[in-house]
Amino acid sequence: MSTPNPMHSRRAAPTMRPKIKLKLLYELNGSSCLARTQFPVDVFAANDIAFANFKQCFSAINSASPEILASASETDYAVYVADCTEADEPMVGRGLLSQLLARPEVDISDTSTLLTGGVVSGRITSSLLSFIPGHAQETVEIRLRFVTIHKASQIASLMSMFLYSSIQQSLSDEQVSQICDGRWISDLQEQGIWEQLLEFKNSVLAEDDNPTRRIISPKKALSPFQSSPITVAPALSAPSVNPDEGIRLVGKISDPQSSSGLLSSSPSRHQTIIRSGRAQEIDKAKEQGQVEKENGNECYNCRTLHASSWRKCTTHDDDGVFTIILCNPCGLWFVNKKEHRPRKYWGKMRDGRPIPPSKRGPRKKSDKTTLVKAEKKPVLKLHDKPLGIQTSIDLTNDARKSTPSSQNPTPVSSHTMAPTPMGSTPVPSHHTQGLNRTHVQENPHLNKRPFQALTQSLQQPPEFESSQTLASRTASLPVSDRGAKRHKTDVASRPSCDAVHSAAIYKPTQFQAATSSPAVTPTMESTATMPSSPGTQTRSNRASAPGSPPRTNSASSSTPFLQPKALPPLPPITPQKVRLTPSKKDKTPDFLVGLSPSRWLSAYLGSSRSPSQFSSHTSPVDHNTVNFFSESDLFTESPFRGLYQGVRSEPFTQSTAGSMPPPSADDDYNMNVLPSSPSIFRMYKDNSDLFSSSSQSTEATSPINKLQQIARNSPDAHKSLEESEEIGNTNKTNKA
DNA sequence: CGCTACACCCAGCTCATGCC
DNA sequence: GGCATGAGCTGGGTGTAGCG
Numbered sequence: 001m002s003t004p005n006p007m008h009s010r011r012a013a014p015t016m017r018p019k020i021k022l023k024l025l026y027e028l029n030g031s032s033c034l035a036r037t038q039f040p041v042d043v044f045a046a047n048d049i050a051f052a053n054f055k056q057c058f059s060a061i062n063s064a065s066p067e068i069l070a071s072a073s074e075t076d077y078a079v080y081v082a083d084c085t086e087a088d089e090p091m092v093g094r095g096l097l098s099q100l101l102a103r104p105e106v107d108i109s110d111t112s113t114l115l116t117g118g119v120v121s122g123r124i125t126s127s128l129l130s131f132i133p134g135h136a137q138e139t140v141e142i143r144l145r146f147v148t149i150h151k152a153s154q155i156a157s158l159m160s161m162f163l164y165s166s167i168q169q170s171l172s173d174e175q176v177s178q179i180c181d182g183r184w185i186s187d188l189q190e191q192g193i194w195e196q197l198l199e200f201k202n203s204v205l206a207e208d209d210n211p212t213r214r215i216i217s218p219k220k221a222l223s224p225f226q227s228s229p230i231t232v233a234p235a236l237s238a239p240s241v242n243p244d245e246g247i248r249l250v251g252k253i254s255d256p257q258s259s260s261g262l263l264s265s266s267p268s269r270h271q272t273i274i275r276s277g278r279a280q281e282i283d284k285a286k287e288q289g290q291v292e293k294e295n296g297n298e299c300y301n302c303r304t305l306h307a308s309s310w311r312k313c314t315t316h317d318d319d320g321v322f323t324i325i326l327c328n329p330c331g332l333w334f335v336n337k338k339e340h341r342p343r344k345y346w347g348k349m350r351d352g353r354p355i356p357p358s359k360r361g362p363r364k365k366s367d368k369t370t371l372v373k374a375e376k377k378p379v380l381k382l383h384d385k386p387l388g389i390q391t392s393i394d395l396t397n398d399a400r401k402s403t404p405s406s407q408n409p410t411p412v413s414s415h416t417m418a419p420t421p422m423g424s425t426p427v428p429s430h431h432t433q434g435l436n437r438t439h440v441q442e443n444p445h446l447n448k449r450p451f452q453a454l455t456q457s458l459q460q461p462p463e464f465e466s467s468q469t470l471a472s473r474t475a476s477l478p479v480s481d482r483g484a485k486r487h488k489t490d491v492a493s494r495p496s497c498d499a500v501h502s503a504a505i506y507k508p509t510q511f512q513a514a515t516s517s518p519a520v521t522p523t524m525e526s527t528a529t530m531p532s533s534p535g536t537q538t539r540s541n542r543a544s545a546p547g548s549p550p551r552t553n554s555a556s557s558s559t560p561f562l563q564p565k566a567l568p569p570l571p572p573i574t575p576q577k578v579r580l581t582p583s584k585k586d587k588t589p590d591f592l593v594g595l596s597p598s599r600w601l602s603a604y605l606g607s608s609r610s611p612s613q614f615s616s617h618t619s620p621v622d623h624n625t626v627n628f629f630s631e632s633d634l635f636t637e638s639p640f641r642g643l644y645q646g647v648r649s650e651p652f653t654q655s656t657a658g659s660m661p662p663p664s665a666d667d668d669y670n671m672n673v674l675p676s677s678p679s680i681f682r683m684y685k686d687n688s689d690l691f692s693s694s695s696q697s698t699e700a701t702s703p704i705n706k707l708q709q710i711a712r713n714s715p716d717a718h719k720s721l722e723e724s725e726e727i728g729n730t731n732k733t734n735k736a
Numbered sequence: 737c738g739c740t741a742c743a744c745c746c747a748g749c750t751c752a753t754g755c756c
Numbered sequence: 757g758g759c760a761t762g763a764g765c766t767g768g769g770t771g772t773a774g775c776g
Contacts (some may be wrong), residue, residue, distance in 0.1 A: 311747075329762050331747095740775080750765070756758085 016109055017045040022122070024057055026144040028065055035064035036139075043140055044108040048124045049084045050140040051108050054100055057120055057142055068097070068146065075148050082143035084121040091145055094120075120144070299327035301340045 019040035026033050037060040043050040062069055068077065077097040082089045094100060106118040122142030311331025326334055333341035 327762095328764095332762065738776095740773100742771100742773080744771085745769085747768095748766085750763100752763085753761085755760080 015045060016042055017050065017124075018042045020050070020124070021139050022052055022057060022060060023125075023139045023141045024061055024064075024144060025141060026061055026065075026146060028068065028146045029148065033065060035060045038063070042108070043122075045124060050122050050124050051119050052122060052140060052142065053105060053108055054079075054081075054094070054118050054120050055105055057144070058097075058101065061144070072098075078147040078149055080145040080147065081120045082122075084123050089143075091143075096149065097146065299330050300325055301327075301330040301334070 020043050021040050022037040022043075024035040024037070026035065037056065041052060041056050043052045045051070079094040079097050079100055080091040081094055083092045100118065103118050108119055120142055122140040124138050125141050126138055311326045311328060311334075330341040
């Protein structure tokens with residue numbers, strides 16, 4: 001998009017321009033999208049810059065992306081709009097979407113409103129569709145960006161701000177209220193939370209003459225909230241609230257945003273910060289000495305903080321499938337009986353007596369496992385599971401040092417908040433009623449590979465202590481002896497990691513299928529259709545599984561077709577072969593990105609990464625076919641990473657130009673292309689067959705083959721194939 | 737860069753204990 | 757003795773660090 005410098009534009013009197021359609025290029029969840037207003041609207045234009053009402057823009061956006069408001073009970077959005085009045089058209093934040101929508105509609109003819117949040121600026125361009133009769137000659141291009149903000153983070157952010165202001169003393173109550181302006185603040189005020197925050201702040205100031213040196217204890221920081229339930233302030237609609245329980249803001253709730261991967265999911269980091277109702281009763285009892293140990297987990301069913309082990313179980317409700325954390329007895333009960341352990345058993349023996357500490361281990365053996373788990377320290381991991389909320393309370397490292405779990409054997413109240421630096425963690429309030437729930441379906445970071453998590457963390461604002469800080473803090477921590485002990489007995493019989501991985505990938509059934517069927521070549525394509533979650537294999541079937549691939553200590557010997565060691569030789573052109581490579585861990589990508597052979601090859605050959613560094617499912621094998629990738633794979637670990645990083649911000653549009661004809665209406669899929677690079681296109685998962693298709697799908701009528709044919713028919717593709725053969729010959733010559 | 741050693745998680749399993 | 761309960765154990769799965 002050409003962006004003439006407005007400073008050099010010829011000046012013209014600003015006027016109202018009636019009946020112009022808006023072209024809205026917006027970024028949502030990392031995807032570039034396009035929407036157009038259905039009907040022309042009036043804009044206020046000066047030179048080639050036009051001002052339009054934000055609500056009119058959002059109306060069109062909402063029509064195109066209804067998920068924005070569909071998730072309004074859980075998320076809000078920070079809105080950024082390209083400011084065309086500046087030379088470089090920076091993205092300027094306009095505040096929360098809920099705030100913008102709550103504002104009265106502005107009159108754009110009133111020039112005093114042009115710089116307010118309710119008005120957005122765009123650039124007037126000539127419409128490419130002007131050849132269509134009745135279509136406007138001009139359109140206004142407006143660029144926006146929507147950044148997801150989870151509701152719970154708003155509360156956390158607010159609390160951080162209050163605590164920060166209490167320390168800094170530089171922000172008055174009025175300033176804080178101005179900063180925190182929004183509907184969610186109103187909700188807090190209606191619930192009386194706002195006043196409690198003010199009281200808390202004042203109490204902090206009254207107690208200490210020098211608050212800047214003061215370390216606010218997490219427990220005290222929460223004191224204002226312990227007496228009353230807190231509901232998560234809704235921005236667009238109120239979440240359902242169980243009046244019996246109140247709402248516990250935080251448990252181990254999955255958090256796509258916060259799972260930047262820089263912190264571990266170690267239980268000690270999952271802290272409940274705001275609780276009420278029955279949970280408070282339990283807390284009270286625990287504070288009276290009934291807590292033997294606490295490692296941060298809380299049973300979803302009985303709310304106990306004590307368990308010899310914690311068990312994850314998958315269940316579902318109206319909101320979908322989610323994972324819950326259960327204590328050992330509740331977990332066993334749930335697994336065996338498919339129902340939650342009745343309340344009468346909670347914390348009691350069957351005869352109703354509370355379980356005395358001495359009876360908590362029928363076995364008289366050493367309590368090694370228990371000790372290990374109790375003393376378990378957070379470990380730096382990049383790939384860990386979603387984090388619970390990390391609401392900011394302690395603002396100094398000193399505070400963090402003062403209460404490490406290993407140095408503080410006193411049972412920690414569940415009110416305690418995990419100390420984190422300033423800056424709250426966005427946490428979705430998927431389920432404000434339930435603790436320890438991890439939404440499986442809604443968490444795109446689950447099972448992310450480490451560099452995926454890292455990449456995504458880099459896109460997030462820094463929220464936690466740095467990885468270096470964490471690493472240094474964890475480096476001196478004592479090491480569990482269990483792993484070492486077990487390792488001594490295991491290691492001799494255990495295959496290498498790679499061999500283990502190979503065994504995990506190639507389960508007996510797949511292995512047999514791959515080897516028994518002559519039509520199936522044992523290549524990476526096999527991974528495309530395999531089920532994930534190898535951990536679900538039972539011990540018995542693990543041990544007795546016939547046909548298991550032989551394990552050796554040599555990964556290459558057990559998996560000859562994994563991870564090619566060098567640039568693969570150029571295979572013959574096989575037009576019918578299409579490779580589907582959705583990640584085994586990312587089973588439901590939003591869409592696949594297709595690359596024509598030319599793009600594939602150029603990106604591959606231009607990659608600096610060794611082929612062996614690619615995961616198996618993205619290893620370059622065949623450059624002669626249309627290759628499909630899930631976006632996450634393409635973006636994070638494919639040889640096309642750089643390529644796709646460069647184009648992912650560009651809008652994909654319906655395929656109407658270049659060598660990529662639009663799919664016919666009969667096709668049950670959506671295909672969009674990048675106008676500047678028709679060889680890069682997206683296949684949306686409307687076509688479920690795309691994901692269920694095996695790599696051997698050769699039906700000429702499949703959309704994939706149509707796409708393949710399209711790509712291969714492009715002059716771009718032929719050229720690339722010729723080039724690839726040349727390169728292949730060159731490689732052979734060089735090797736010789 | 738590839739491999740190995742180490743560490744940790746967790747689902748499934750084992751079995752001690754107590755009740756009926 | 758059978759059954760229920762629940763703590764502890766086992767070992768596969770997987771990530772990371774370090775070494776050659």
